[in-house]
Amino acid sequence: MLRTMAIVSQSQYATEGAAVRDLRDRAGYSLRGLARELGVSAPHLSRIERGLRQPGNALRKRIELKFGVPLERIASSDWASSRAA
Secondary structure, X not given: OHHHHHXXXXXXXXXXXXXXXXXXXXXXXOHHHHHHHHOXXXXXXXXXXXXXXXXXXXXXXXXXXXXXXXXHHHHOOHHHHHHHO
């Protein structure tokens, strides 16, 4: 049971991370530029984008404010269809 929960969490990390990268790319930010504006290191942001880490609550809020999109929406299944639009 615990193993399944970890897989779900990692899958959610990957979905959120891919969405953050997509938002960053669409806004024209470099990894380092966005990391600087969010107040984190570039390697930390890279790990989030690759789904290896989850953003903490404070960073999550800064990302949401920066791009005007709740990360809950980003992690949901409707995110992929809205990205294509």
